[in-house]
Amino acid sequence: MITLTHFLVVSACIFCIGLYAVLAKRSAIMILVGIELMINAAILNFVAFGKYDKLNYGGQVFALFAIVLAAAAVAVGLAIILNVYRNFKTINPENIHELKD
Amino acid sequence: MGLLSILIFLPLVATLLILVLPTSAKATYKYIALGFTFLQFGLSLYLYGNFEASLGGIQQLEAYQFVEQLSWIRMDLGAIGKLEIDYLVGVDGISLPLIVLSTLVMLMGVGASWNIDKSPKGYFALLMILNTAVMGIFSALDFFLFYVFYEVMLLPLYFLIGIWGGERREYAAIKFFIYTLLGSVLMLLIIVGLYFSVINPVTGAHTFNMLHMMNPANYVDGSFFAYIANYHDVFGIPARLIGFIVLFFAFAIKVPIVPLHTWLPDAHVEAPTPVSIILAGILLKIGGYGIIRVCYSIFPDIAATTNWWLALIGVVSILYGALNALAQKDLKRMIAYSSVSHMGFVLLGIASLTAEGLAGAMFQMVSHGFLSAALFFLVGVLYDRVHDRYIYNFRGLASLMPKYTAYVAIAFFASLGLPGFSAFIGEAFVIIGAFNAESMTTGVPRWMAIGGSIGILLSAAYFLWTLQRMFFGQTRLQGGQVWKEALTDLNTREQVILFPALALALLLGIMPSLVFSNLNASVLQLIDLIKPYL
C-alpha cells in the first residue's frame, strides 16, 4: 500500500537533491536543473495531496500550472544564461559577481 | 597611654619623623633611629625593673602587668553576633625577657646599619616599622591584634631583604615571604575558628581575647574547637588537634624546625647584616614565643599529647642543623644552620613540658637572641671589609685581627655552650629538662635528650673547626695583599656594639637568675595549665 507518506518522502529527497544542486553547483544550467528538480518534487506533493481532493481537483490543476510555470521559468532562465554567457564568457556563478559593487 | 603602648608606638613616631624630614637631612636618620631605639631600650629596662616576678600570667589577666585594654573594634554583625576586638596588651614572664631582648637586638641592628647608604630614608623607616611590629607581637594579648602585628612585621622584612640584600635577594625575599605568609594565613583560619568557638564570659559576645581562649569554660559547647562534646573532625582528625597542628605549623616555620627551615639560610645569606641580626635575634624567637603563648596555652590538652612528636622534631632539628652547619663553606650559612640547631633546643625544651625544660628553652631563646646577633654582626664585619665569607678563603686571621679574633672566639665559645656563658645554661637545662621529662611522665623519652646532647658536641665541632680553619695557622688569604690591607681590626663602633652583647652573654651565664627569676612564675603557671591533661 502506497501511502501519502511514501510520496512525501520521495519528494523530500528529490527536493533536497535539487536544493543541493542549486546551492553547490558551479554551472548555471545545473542550477536550473536543480530548480527543476525542486519544482518536480513540489508537483509530486501537489499530485499526492490532490488525490484526496476529488471535488476541486486542486492538486492536479495546480500541478499543471506549476509545470507550465516551470517551463516558462526555464525558458527565461536559459535566455538569461545565454545572455550572461555572452557577457561574461562563463556560466559559473562564482565568477559572476558583478551584482555586487 | 600606657608604658607598653609607648614602647610599641615609639618607633612609629620615629618612622614618621624620618619620613617627614627631607632627604637632605639624610645623615640624621640613623641618629633618629638610634635615639628612639635607645629610648625604647631604656623603657624596656624600666619595664624590667618594675616587673613583679612573683606573678604568673599565662591565662590570668590579673597576673599580667602593664595591661592596657581599650575597645578597638565593636561591630554588630546581626545574626553572627557582636564583633569584639580589643586593643589588649600586657606582659608576663614569658614575654618580658623577649621584649627586653628585642629592644637590645634592635639597638644592635641600628648600630650595625650605620654604613647603609642606599636610600637610608626607606631603610630606617622600614626598620622602625618592623620594630613596632615586633614589640606588638610580644605584648599583644588579643589574637586579632597579634595577627595584625604579625602581618605588619612581614612587609618591612620583605623589603629590607629584597632591596638591601645580596645577590639573590629577590629570591630569598620571596622565599621568606611566601613561607611566612603561608604560616600566617593558616593561622588566620584557626583564629577565625577560635573566634567562633569562644565567648567572652562577661559580655557573651564572641571574642578574640587570647586569655579567654585559654579557659575551657569559655568555649561554646559543640563549637568547632570546643573542649568537651566536640565531635568535629576533619578527615577523621579531631578539630582541636587540627587547630594545634596548624598553629604549630605557622610558628614552626618561624622557629624554624627542620623540614620548614629552608628559607632561613637563604634569607640570612642574602639579607644585609642588620637584618640578619634582627632575623636571628628576634624573629626566630617569635616562633618559640608563639608556640608557648598560643599553641601551648590555648591548646594545652593537645600539647600534652603531641609533645613526643614536638620533641622528636626538636631533636631532629638539633642534629640536622648541626650536621648541616658542619658541611658549610659559607660562614654566614654556617651560622644560619647553627641557628636551626640552637632553636631545636628551644623546641625540645618546650616539648619536654618540665619547668626546667621550658625555662631552659626560654633562656636559650634569650641567649640565642643576642649571641646569634653578635655572630651575624661578626660575619658582617668581615664581609664589610672584603666582601667575602667563604671559610676556605681565610686563614690565620688571628695574627691579622687579634681583637676581632678574640670577639669571634668568645662568641663561638659562648654559642657552643661553654659554661659561664648564657647558651650553656639554656642548653644544659633543656637537656636536664628533657631527661627529667621521663620522671615527670610527660612522654619525652630519654634517648631524645641524649640525641640533643650530641648536638652540643656537634656544635663544638663546627665552631671549633671554623675557628681553626679561619683564624689559626699561618696567615693565608684568597685576596692576597689587597685583603691584608683591607682587613683592619675592629673599630670603636663595632666594639661598642659587640661588647654589650657578649658581656650580657657572660652576665647571664654567671647570673641566670636575672632571667629565671622573672620567668619562673609564668613557667610554673604554664606547667600547671598543661598538667591536668598529661
Place this chain on the structure above:
Amino acid sequence: MESLLFYAFAGMAIVSALLLVNIRNTARALFLLFIVLFAMAGLYLFALADFIAITQILVYVGGVLILLIFAFMLSNKELLDDLQSTSKRFISLPNWQALVLAFVFLSIMIYSYISWSEHIPQWIQQAEAKGKMILSTDNNIKALGFKFMTQYVLPFEIISVFLMMALIGAAHLSRKEDNK
C-alpha cells in the same frame, strides 16, 4: 506489485537525481535529468494523476529538456573548460556547506512528515472517510477539462498570458544584440 513498481520508480528517481548532482559531465547530467523526469512522471501515475504525468513528459521532456540541451550546447566550450578546472573531489570543499544544509533540510522534512503522519489533517481524513478520493477508475482528464473551463478559468487564462510573455521575453533576451 504496485508498491514494488512504486519503489522502483522512486528509487530510480532518487538515484538518478543523486547521480545527476554528482556527475561532472553536464551533458550526461542532462540525460540523467531525463530519466529523473520520466521516473517522476511514473510516480505521478501512482498518485492517480495520469494527465499530469503525460503533461510532465510532454512539457519537460519535450520542451524544457530540449531547451536545456540547447543552452548547454551554446555555452559548451567554456563550460567544458570550467568543468575541467574544478576540483576532482567527489564533494568539493565549499560544497559541504550545501550538503549539510541539504541534509539538515531533509531530516527536518522527514521528521516533520513522520510526526505529521501521526495526526493527518482533517480534510484528508474526511475525504478518506467519505470516499471522496480520486479513484483509479475515475476519468481524470475529463474532470480536469471541466475544472479548467469552469472553476479555474481565470487562472488558466492568466497563466496562458504569462506563458506567452515568458516566451516572448525569452526570445527577446536570447536574440543577438549587435548594437550593444
Place this chain on the structure above:
Amino acid sequence: MLCPLLAFLVQALLGKKSISGNIALVAILASTLISLFGVFLPIWNETTILQKWAWFTIGQHTLHVGILINNLTALMQLIVCIIALPVHIYSRAYMKGDSGIHRYWMYLSLFCFAMLGLTVSLNLLQLYIFWELVGFASYLLIGFWFTKETAAQANKKAFLINRIGDIGFLIGIALVYANCGTLDLSTLFGKTSVLSSMDKNMSWVTFAGLAFFLGAMAKSAQFPLHVWLPDAMEGPTAVSSLIHAATMVAAGVFLLCTVFPLFNETVLFVITIIGTLTALSAAIFALGQYDIKKVLAFSTISQLGFMMVGVGIGAWNAAMFHLTTHAFFKCLLFLSAGAVIHEMAHLKAKAQLTIDPQDLRHMGGLRHFMPKTFVCMVIASLSLAGFPLTSGYLSKDSIVITAYEWASHLGTAYMLIPVLLIIVSLLTAFYIGRLIFKTFFGSFKYRSLTGAGISFHEAPKAMLIPMIFLAAGSLFPFFGISLTDYHSAWIMHTLETESSYPTLAQAHLFIPALLTGGAILAWLIGWNWYVKQKYPLSENNVWVHFAHKQSYINEFNERVFVNGTIGLSRILYTFDRYVVDGLTKFFSWFVRQLSVVVYWFDKHIVDGLVNLVANATYYIGHLVRHVQNGQLQTYLGFALTIVVLGILYLIIK
C-alpha cells in the same frame, strides 16, 4: 681560690702590659698559702665546710653555688696549688721572650681559677661548669702557638674529645637530677645520702655511672679517648706539665672519687677494665715514641689508667694517693724534659740546625752538660717506675697490691688484671729507662758544636728551683715515714675506705719485690740496648711501628669518626639542598606551573570568553560580510540556513 680569677681579670684588662707574669705568680702564691694554711691544715681530718649561696631558681628547684671542702677536695686543692706554684716560677724563665706572653699568663691564671673552682664545687652543675672551663683553658693553652698548624689541630681535637666526655658528664648530671631532684654533692653523696636509700642496681644508676665515667674517660685520657693527650703536647712544656700531667687530667679521677658512691658493680668493673686496657696500651705506645714529650704523655695516660683501676677496684684512696704522687713526679719529669728541650731549642736556634728539639734521637750524653737536671729526672723516673724509697713506690704498690687482693677475693679470672698491671709496671720501668738512657747517656751528636762557642749548659735557676722542689716531693718522706707500708701514708689514712676483701700479707711482700726486681731487670736490658748500642730490633719492626703510630688509633678515628661525621654532614647538606629545599623548590615550581596553567586558563578561557564575545561579533560581522559577497548561491544558502534554523526552532520549541 678567687686569687687567680682576679689575676685573670686584671691581666685581661691590662692586655699586653702584663708581660712579666708577676701578678699571676703573686696570685698563685697567695692561693697556695691560703690553701695550705687557711684551708688544708685546719680542714684535714676535720669536719667538712659547706658554704652556699642561692644561684637561681628554676621550677621548684633552687640551685646554689658555693664551696664544699672536705678531705678529698682540700687535698686536691692543695695539689693543684702546690704543683701550680713551681710551674709558674718555671714558666717565667721558660716562656721568656715569647711575643704572646701576656696571653700565656692570662690563660694560666684562668686555668688555675677553673681548676681550683673544680676542686671545691658545691654541686655537680658547678663542677661541670668548672670542668668545662678547665677544658677551655686547656684549649687555649694547647693552641697558644696558634700559628702552628699542628697546635691549632691539637687544641681542636682536645676540646672536641673532651666535649664527648662533657656530654657524658652532662647526661650523668641530668640523670641524677631527674632521679634525685638535686645536684648537691653533700646531699647526694654525704653521710645521709639520697643514694644510700636507693637500689643501686637500677638501670639508670648504671647508665649514669657510665655517663660520668665517660666524662672522666675523656678528661683523664682513657682508652680510646686518650688520643687528644699526646697531641696536646703541642702546647708549651710548662703547660703540659701542669695541665696535661698533674692537674687537669687528674680531674677525671677526682670526679670518679667524688661520685664514687653512685657506682655499682657493673660500672666499677667497666672502669677497671678500661683502666687496665689504658695502662697497658699506653705503656706499649710509649715504647715506640721518639718525641720526649710524647713518651711522657703516654706514661701519663698509663698512670691514669692505674688510677682508674684503683677507683674501679674500690680503692679510690689509693687512686688519690697515686694521683698525688704522680702529680709530683710527672710534673718534674715534664719540667726536666722542658729544660732539655729548652736547651736543645737554643742550640738549634744558634746553630741553625733543622732538628726537632724534642726528638730523643738527637739527644744523648746530656748528663755531662746538665747534671742537676739529670739528677732530678732520675729521681722522677725512679719514682715513676716504682722504685723503693720513692713516693711512686708507695702509691703504685698500693694499687697493684689492692688489685691483687681484689682479684684473689673475686676469683682467678680476675687475676688477669693485677698480672697485667705488673706487666705494665715493668714496661713503665723499661720505657722510662729508655728515655733516660737515650737522653742523658751515650754520646751527644752535636758535641762538636758545643766547643765552637755555642754553649750548652744547665737550665737557669728559675727553672731549677722548682725542679728541685718537686724532686724533693717525689721522695717518700714527703708522704710517709714507712718505707714499705703504704697504709701508713697520711693520705691513705685519712681517706680510708672500707674494703670488702681481706688483706693478703704475702702480697705486700712479693709484689713490691717483683716490681723492683723487674724494674732493675728492665733497666739492665735498657742499658744494654740503648747505652751499649745493642739494640735488637730494627727501626722498621712491625711492633715498633705499631707502637709508634699508637696502633693507628688516630688514623682510625680520622677515617671513621671525623670523615664519617663530615661525610654525613655533607650528605645531609646535599639532602637539605636538594631534597628538603628541593621539595620547597618543587612546591614553588609546582605552584608556578599551576599559575602558568591558571594563567593560560585565564588568558584563553576566561579572557577568551570575553574575547569570544568580541570575536563573535567580529566573526559574525565577517560572516555576514562573507555572505554579502554578491554570489547568489551564498545568499541562497544563507537564507536557507536561517529558514532551517527557524524551523528547527519551531520543532524544538
